[in-house]
Amino acid sequence: MKKVLAIQQKIIPEMIELLKKRYEILKNIYYNQPVGRRSLSQELNLGERIIRTEVEFLKNQGLVEVNPIGMVLTKDGEKILDELKEIIYVLNDYKHLEEKVQKLLKIKRVIIVPGDSEKDKTVLKEMGRACANYVKEILHEGSIISLTGGTSVAQVVENFPRISTKDVLVLPARGGIGRDVEIQANTLTANLAKKISANYRLLHVPDNISSETLETIANEPEVKEILEILSKSDLLIFGIGRADEMSKRRGMSPQQINELISKGAVAEAFGYYFNKSGEAIFRTPSIGINFYDVKNIKNVVAIAGGKNKAEAIVATKVNNPNMVLVTDEAAANEIINILQIK
Amino acid sequence: MKKVLAIQQKIIPEMIELLKKRYEILKNIYYNQPVGRRSLSQELNLGERIIRTEVEFLKNQGLVEVNPIGMVLTKDGEKILDELKEIIYVLNDYKHLEEKVQKLLKIKRVIIVPGDSEKDKTVLKEMGRACANYVKEILHEGSIISLTGGTSVAQVVENFPRISTKDVLVLPARGGIGRDVEIQANTLTANLAKKISANYRLLHVPDNISSETLETIANEPEVKEILEILSKSDLLIFGIGRADEMSKRRGMSPQQINELISKGAVAEAFGYYFNKSGEAIFRTPSIGINFYDVKNIKNVVAIAGGKNKAEAIVATKVNNPNMVLVTDEAAANEIINILQIK
DNA sequence: AACATAGGGACAAATTAGGTCCCGTATTTA
DNA sequence: TAAATACGGGACCTAATTTGTCCCTATGTT
Numbered sequence: 001m002k003k004v005l006a007i008q009q010k011i012i013p014e015m016i017e018l019l020k021k022r023y024e025i026l027k028n029i030y031y032n033q034p035v036g037r038r039s040l041s042q043e044l045n046l047g048e049r050i051i052r053t054e055v056e057f058l059k060n061q062g063l064v065e066v067n068p069i070g071m072v073l074t075k076d077g078e079k080i081l082d083e084l085k086e087i088i089y090v091l092n093d094y095k096h097l098e099e100k101v102q103k104l105l106k107i108k109r110v111i112i113v114p115g116d117s118e119k120d121k122t123v124l125k126e127m128g129r130a131c132a133n134y135v136k137e138i139l140h141e142g143s144i145i146s147l148t149g150g151t152s153v154a155q156v157v158e159n160f161p162r163i164s165t166k167d168v169l170v171l172p173a174r175g176g177i178g179r180d181v182e183i184q185a186n187t188l189t190a191n192l193a194k195k196i197s198a199n200y201r202l203l204h205v206p207d208n209i210s211s212e213t214l215e216t217i218a219n220e221p222e223v224k225e226i227l228e229i230l231s232k233s234d235l236l237i238f239g240i241g242r243a244d245e246m247s248k249r250r251g252m253s254p255q256q257i258n259e260l261i262s263k264g265a266v267a268e269a270f271g272y273y274f275n276k277s278g279e280a281i282f283r284t285p286s287i288g289i290n291f292y293d294v295k296n297i298k299n300v301v302a303i304a305g306g307k308n309k310a311e312a313i314v315a316t317k318v319n320n321p322n323m324v325l326v327t328d329e330a331a332a333n334e335i336i337n338i339l340q341i342k
Numbered sequence: 343m344k345k346v347l348a349i350q351q352k353i354i355p356e357m358i359e360l361l362k363k364r365y366e367i368l369k370n371i372y373y374n375q376p377v378g379r380r381s382l383s384q385e386l387n388l389g390e391r392i393i394r395t396e397v398e399f400l401k402n403q404g405l406v407e408v409n410p411i412g413m414v415l416t417k418d419g420e421k422i423l424d425e426l427k428e429i430i431y432v433l434n435d436y437k438h439l440e441e442k443v444q445k446l447l448k449i450k451r452v453i454i455v456p457g458d459s460e461k462d463k464t465v466l467k468e469m470g471r472a473c474a475n476y477v478k479e480i481l482h483e484g485s486i487i488s489l490t491g492g493t494s495v496a497q498v499v500e501n502f503p504r505i506s507t508k509d510v511l512v513l514p515a516r517g518g519i520g521r522d523v524e525i526q527a528n529t530l531t532a533n534l535a536k537k538i539s540a541n542y543r544l545l546h547v548p549d550n551i552s553s554e555t556l557e558t559i560a561n562e563p564e565v566k567e568i569l570e571i572l573s574k575s576d577l578l579i580f581g582i583g584r585a586d587e588m589s590k591r592r593g594m595s596p597q598q599i600n601e602l603i604s605k606g607a608v609a610e611a612f613g614y615y616f617n618k619s620g621e622a623i624f625r626t627p628s629i630g631i632n633f634y635d636v637k638n639i640k641n642v643v644a645i646a647g648g649k650n651k652a653e654a655i656v657a658t659k660v661n662n663p664n665m666v667l668v669t670d671e672a673a674a675n676e677i678i679n680i681l682q683i684k
Numbered sequence: 685a686a687c688a689t690a691g692g693g694a695c696a697a698a699t700t701a702g703g704t705c706c707c708g709t710a711t712t713t714a
Numbered sequence: 715t716a717a718a719t720a721c722g723g724g725a726c727c728t729a730a731t732t733t734g735t736c737c738c739t740a741t742g743t744t
Contacts, residue, residue, distance in 0.1 A: 004343050007425050010403055011364050015350075016359040022353050036690055048738050049733050052692085061352055068690055083349050207350075378721050391702045394723085410710050410721055 002090050009091070013221055016091065021046075023084045024120075025054050026063065026073065031122040034070030042256040043120075088114050092329070101332050104339040105314070107323040116330035117305035123328050124305060128155025131303050131326040135237065138299055139196075141166045146173040146289060147271050149185040149241030157192045168198035171230050173238060174271050174288030175205030201226050205287055218287050231293050238327055240304035241268040242312045244299065250284065268310035269302070270294070278317030295320040302326070310334030344432055351433075358433060365430055366462075367396050368405065368415065368423045373464040378410025385462075423639075430456050443674050446681040447510070449665040458645035458672035465670050466647060470497025473668040477579065481538075483508045486579055487629060488515040489526040489534065490612050491507055492581030494645040499534045509667070510540035513572050515580060516613050516630030517547030542567050549630055560629045573635050583610040583648035584654045592626065609654035611644070612636070618658030637662040643667070652676030663666050 009016050028043055029035055036173035037055065041048040055071060056065045063077035073081065089095075094112045101109040115123035135145075135156070145168065147153055170193040186202045193200035203226055205217060217223055234334050241249075243265035247257045260282060264275035265317050271284040272291050281293055294300060300320045305328035313327065314335055327335075350357055370385055371377055379397065383390040396418060400406045405419035415423065420657035431437075436454045444452040455472050457465035475496070481487075487510065489495050512535040528544045535542035547559060552570055559565055583591075585607035589599045596649050602624055606617035615624040622633055636642060641660045646655050647670035655669065656677055669677075 001343060001346050003425070004346055007422060007429065008361075010359050010405070010422055011426065013356055015360060017353050019350065021666060034690090037692095047733060049735080053732080055691095061355075063352075066691070070690065079354055080349060083345075084353065087346060087349065119495050160572070214700080376721090379723095380720080389702060390704080392737065395701075397722095414720065 001087075002231070005091055006088065019084070020088065020091075022054060022058065023081070023088055026077060026081045027050065027085065027126075028059065028120075029064055029071050029120050030073045030078065031125050033072045034067060036070050040071070049316065058201050085114075094329070097329070097332050097336075098159045100267065101325070101327075101335050104336065106321070107325060108321060108322045110332070111324065111326045112332045113152055113305070113328050114328070115328055116231050116329065117328045118307060118330065124152065124323060125159060127152065127303060127305050127328055128157075129328055131156045131161035131237070131301060132160040134324065134326065135235065135301060136161060136163065138235065139165060140336065141168070142173065143168045144229060144233040145169070145192070145198075145235045145237065146171045146230055147185060147188055147236070148238040149183050149188060150241065151273070152181055152239040153185075153188055153237055154183045156237060156303060157188045157195070160195045162195050163197075165196045165198050168196060169229070170196075170198050170200040171226065171233060172203050173202040173230070173233075173236060174284075175203035175286050201229070203288065209285065211285055214285055215288060227287065230289050233289070234298040235301070236270075236289065236294060236297050236299070237301045237303065238270045240309060240312050240316050242251050242266065242309065243268050243273050247273075269316045269317035269318075274312075274315045274317065276311075278314050278315055290317075294318045298322060300324065307331060307334045310338060343429075347429070348625070361426070362430065362434070364396060364400070365423070365426045366457075367393070368400065368419060368426065369464050370407055370462075370466075371413050372415045372420065372423055373416045373467050373499040377407060378412050382413070389543060427456075436671070439671070439674050442669070443669075443677050446678065447667065448663070449667060450663060451666045453666065453668045454674045455647070455668070455670050457670055458649065459670045460649060460672065466494065466497050467501060468644060469494065469647050469670055470499075470639040470669050471501035473498045473579070473643060476505060476666065476668065477577065477643060478505065480577065481507060481510065483510070485510045486513065486575040487511070487540075487577045487579065488513045488572055488575040489527060489578070490515045491525050491530060491532055492583065493525055494581040494647070495527075495530055495579055498579060498645060499530045499537070502534060502537045504537050504538075507538045507540050510538060512538075512540050512542040513568065513569070514545050514574060514630070515575075515578060516626075517545035517628050519549045528596055543571070545630065552628065553627055556627055556629060557584070565629065569629060572631050575631070576640040577629065577643070578612075578636065578639050578641070579643045580612045580647065582644055582651060582654050582658050584651065585610050585615050586607065589615075609657035611658045611660075614624070616654075616657045617658065618653075618657050620657055633660075636660045636668075640664060642666065647673050649673060649676045652680060656680050 010065040013185045019337055024044060025040070029038055032039070032043065037051050038048055041051040042049070055064060055066070058077070059066055063074060063080055065072045065074050092114060094114070098110045098112050101112070103147060111130050113123060113126040116124070117123040118125060149171070170189050172189045174185055186204070189200050189202060203223065219226065245259060246268035247260055252260070260273060263281055265273040265281055266276055270289055272280040273282040275281050295318055295322065300318060300323040302316065302323060303326040307330045313325065313331060346499060354530060365381070374381070374385065379393050380390055383393040386393070387644055397406060397408070400419070401508055404416060405422055407414045407416050432457060432574035436456070440452045440454050443454070449655060453472050453476060455465060455468040457468070460467040489512070493664055497547065512531050514531045521535055529547065531542050531544060545565065560569065585602060589602055607615040607623055608618055609616040612631055613626040613628055614622040617623050637660055639662065642660060642665040643659065644665060645668040649672040652673045653675060
């Protein structure tokens with residue numbers, strides 16, 4: 001397969017471009033269906049007419065169905081889309097890219113999804129799906145999964161296939177982070193547990209409270225119990241954020257934010273802020289998984305994409321050789337840029 | 343590979359035409375190099391401008407080199423051409439075609455080359471090369487190869503790779519057939535022998551002589567010896583011709599030709615004329631391999647292409663289940679037409 | 685009932701592809 | 715040695731295709 005594609009790239013490169021274009025269109029229809037011609041053209045930055053021509057073609061090929069309410073992929077279309085992913089993967093030599101990033105970050109594995117999640121929302125969905133598939137593979141009876149909040153992890157949950165598991169427990173990695181209920185760790189925990197028919201426990205802690213209150217809460221028997229189980233979790237899924245964005249989203253005061261940034265914080269993950277060297281220089285006052293425990297967890301899966309997250313990804317050093325990173329093409333290339341210049 | 347191509351046919355069907363076009367161009371440059379733009383455009387029945395655009399592209403890809411004396415394939419170009427053959431092969435599902443024809447003709451194997459040798463001279467060359475490769479594979483120490491004359495067999499010899507063999511003997515299957523020295527069995531025998539550094543013997547017999555003289559010659563000790571070795575040959579390569587064409591080329595009298603055709607002769611091979619039912623109804627007065635011996639030869643390789651040869655191919659029944667046919671796409675399709683209607 | 689959004693029709697504008705002729709040059713031929 | 719041939723490349727015009735744009739009617743939503 002690799003050989004055929006290499007030959008084709010040499011002899012009919014236009015067609016390979018066309019292949020990518022149609023793949024993008026199919027993918028976008030799939031993730032937004034039912035969707036109209038005009039919104040598609042906006043999403044893809046392609047002229048309306050172009051979309052129209054391509055859609056007409058895809059319709060003739062029986063890959064999309066055109067209804068008055070919008071366009072939908074047919075069964076065939078979904079199948080082709082799935083098969084195209086593999087082709088695109090090989091075409092862009094992601095395997096090679098993955099290995100490169102994996103070696104630079106000195107982690108267990110990197111999974112790269114085509115595209116740029118900043119520019120194309122479906123890429124984030126693909127990342128979620130890729131991550132979900134990976135997690136599904138390593139899940140086993142008795143697994144204790146912990147996860148953080150955030151839009152990326154939300155996509156993992158969203159795209160997690162409904163499966164039935166045995167004796168699996170899902171926990172939030174931290175208590176009450178973020179304001180948007182949809183992407184809070186607790187919400188995601190519950191949703192994932194439902195999808196895989198697992199048990200779950202939640203951690204309810206108010207935002208931005210004093211350290212004394214925090215300690216009191218942490219010593220509550222019920223909370224304490226969860227924290228104990230949490231430290232035994234064998235699978236952690238977490239998103240990586242930029243320090244500037246996350247501190248704002250957490251509702252920190254401008255002074256605090258300034259202090260944080262001036263101290264060199266560039267990344268945030270599971271409540272810790274990291275500087276460029278990968279040192280944890282600040283901890284959000286909350287309860288949850290302990291930084292020093294993370295490095296002993298058997299499977300640590302980070303998810304983050306987009307060029308602007310690259311610096312944060314590089315900075316987030318959990319010092320766990322078992323870490324797996326799910327990211328996108330744009331971030332991967334930028335990570336290489338950052339680390340190879342040094 | 344098959345799967346990738348199947349997906350691509352669904353999602354970028356335009357690719358196939360383009361791929362074939364560029365393949366044809368590369369192939370034609372290769373077989374005619376150094377060649378100019380204009381003669382190429384004539385050869386391929388494509389506009390001069392279109393050749394120009396394509397050649398410019400191929401030049402940019404580093405596949406052809408453009409000199410003042412003409413265009414030449416680069417090393418890369420040759421490599422790509424070779425690899426493209428495989429793709430074209432799978433794309434057109436020749437494997438399937440080959441099996442179909444093989445079953446219809448009830449022979450051992452059919453090897454099909456893309457294209458139509460009537461319209462494109464390079465196709466005949468490809469057939470020759472394909473045949474040569476097959477023969478090369480089955481050659482072994484002590485092989486006795488016999489071959490007929492004709493343009494097709496000439497291409498086999500022409501495209502035979504230079505190899506060194508041990509104890510191989512090459513013989514003409516028949517004496518003195520045809521006028522064109524270049525494609526006489528004797529010439530081809532000598533040429534092939536040189537290419538594979540084998541021994542050879544020749545059969546010199548004048549054309550169209552009386553049967554008495556023929557017998558006298560056949561009893562000459564030297565000739566007799568060759569005929570005896572000939573009957574022991576284990577590899578026969580022969581071309582198949584149309585009865586009408588061959589009888590003319592052999593210089594038969596109009597009366598004889600008329601008689602032959604009215605008796606239903608449609609095919610000629612190694613000096614025998616066959617009717618539609620595959621019965622040998624006439625034998626050219628000459629000496630050489632015996633029809634009834636042919637069916638006992640271990641490897642019988644026939645080569646013939648072009649739509650108008652299909653009928654002759656079907657008619658030429660040597661009743662040897664070991665026969666292998668090397669032909670082109672056009673003939674193969676026509677053979678199926680003829681035999682499936684019945 | 686009004687509104688938003690869907691696909692499809694239509695057509696001009698823009699771009700691209702293709703046909704044709706010419707020119708300078710290098711090589712072969714007379 | 716000179717003419718002839720065949721080469722690639724430049725130029726230009728035309729045909730064909732692609733693309734942008736606007737409008738229309740239908741359908742589902744508020």
